[in-house]
Amino acid sequence: MKQIIRNVRLRGREGSFDVAVDGDRIAAVEPEIADSADREHDGGGGLLVPGLVNAHQHLDKCMLGDVMRQNESQTLQEAIEITWDHKRSYTVEEIADRAAPVVEAAIVNGTTAIRGFADVDTVGGLVPVQGLLELKRRFEGMITFEVVAFPQEAIIRDPGCDKLMEEAMDLGCDVVGGLPWYERLDRHVEEHIDFCFDLAKRTGRDVHMLADDTDDPYSRSLEYLAVRTIEEGYQGRVSASHCGALAAYDDNHAARVIGYVRDAGISIMSNTQISLVLDGRGDRGLVRRGITRVRELLDAGVNVLSAQDDVNDPYYPFGKPDQIEVGQYTAHVAQLTYLPELETVFDMITYNAARAMRLDGYGVEPGDRADLVVIDAPTVREALRLVPPRRLVFYGGRLMAESRLESTLHTGAEVSGG
Ligand SMILES: [Zn+2]
Structure with missing residues (x-):
């Protein structure tokens, strides 16, 4: 036609x-x-x-906000724990039914590609993966839909998760996820990242990790991820979300990590709205905003994008999800308000995001x-x-x-x- x-x-x-x-x-x-x-x-x-591209969305958790107990401490840790209560009783149908209206809203808001994260852990097993794969089937031909196998409880500290991650990829997940900073020891952080690269190489898939989603300046998973990306020849095939600790490093160390990230061709995703409400909570006096170093990363030539992350769940009570709204927040918080910078912000929800997802024929x-x-x-x-x-x-x-x-x-x- x-x-x-x-x-x-x-x-x-x-x-x-x-x-x-x-x-x-x-x-x-x-x-x-x-x-x-x-x-x-x-x-x-x-x-x-x-089409607008949303490369980071927890579709298995969305809309839990309507049924969950409140996040009293308003911390990431309590959000993780609240999710456990629901994850134990998730069913494939329930996840797909709950997330479908969110995907529909994303489409109405102009999203043509979405990367959904599905928790893989010993709490919910593979049900979230099956839920998102079912959702992907329901939306076939309507949106480009990728499913990330995401180890929400980390891998080494959640014995049995490694096997589940392998099974998740066998079931048809598109991307190997990671949450290395959430391990207990630095050597486990490295083991986690090594495991994910091994799995990605065996399955021929890209990697997308949540790196250093914390205010802790000693959280150093992004630098190891970048160096391993180069060693594995995975340049251009790795994304890292949040990267809040990068903002907490001293400037010299931050510049070194940004250099590794650029050399590794890693796409960095600012999940602005979620970082704004969750990070810097322990600060007294000047409250940090938890956003990664967006401007410095852009200046260094890193592919930087912005994604919705959460919709009405234990982590975040809002989210339409609308990538233009996401961009508007990023413009405010990263102080990208000069006219050419607005174009950059718009690239962060379109071209840069498409590059991170390696979408063909985008333009x-x-x-x-x-x-x-x-x-x-x-x-x-x-x-x-x-x-x-x-x-x-x-x-x-x-x-x-x-x-x-x-x-x-x-x-x-x-x-x-x-
Ligand atoms: Zn996330």
Whole structure:
């Protein structure tokens, strides 16, 4: 089927454009396309960008906020413990049913690729993995969906997890996850990372770890991960989320680690909203914000992105999930507010995130995949300012969602005149 999306704006280009889509690919991008098509869409002068990419989302835990006991201490540790209560009674269907509306909301908000983390541990066994694989089946053809086998209780400190991780990959997980900083000893941190690389190499999969998600400046998993990435020849295939301790290191050590990260081609993910509410809780006086060194990483040439992480669960009570909202938070907290920096922030939820997930044919040029979003705003700045509805969302050329904001302002004149 041939389609034309008319009257859209593009980043970095003046004027309005028409975009032709043939099947699942972009066929043409022109100021005006004279031909007609099987189906035409009015872009309404909105900004057309490739689909938003959310490369870190705990879909097995989302919406537990509605049923869980409260996180009294508001700490990461209590969030982990609250999750245990639910994990023991998870079923595959329950997880898929609970997460499905969150994936639907992500699609309505323009997400065309998502990386879902599934806990793998001796508390919940492989049920979260099976739940997310079931969810992936339900959304086939609607969104690019990856499942990460994620050892939420760490590996060495959770005897039996190693076997479960192997089984999780056999069941069909796409990415080997890791949580090395959560081990008890430094040598276990290294063993954890070595185990994950071994598993990734045996299964031919990429690696995505949550590194140093703590204010503790002695948490040093990211540097070991970076050095091992280089040793294993895994450059460009490893992502690390959170990396809060990097912000707590002294500047000299931080610069050294950033250098390793750049050389290793590791993508760094700031999970801004979650770090903001969970980290720096023990601080007196100046409260740290727990965000990794976003600006310094960008300046060093590291691929930096931002992802939602949590939606209404023991870790975080909010989350729509909306990647433009995620970007808006990152802009605030990383103080990226100069106009060219807003473009960088937008790259963090699109191109940089696509690079971390190694998505093929990502972009808005002819030949690229028609995973596209039209945002009801003409520019990146307006998109980040207003977080407006996603007018049109396409996945592989298939129209997945349409949204309009309908508001009526009743002015005084209208009221008194009525
Ligand atoms: Zn996370």
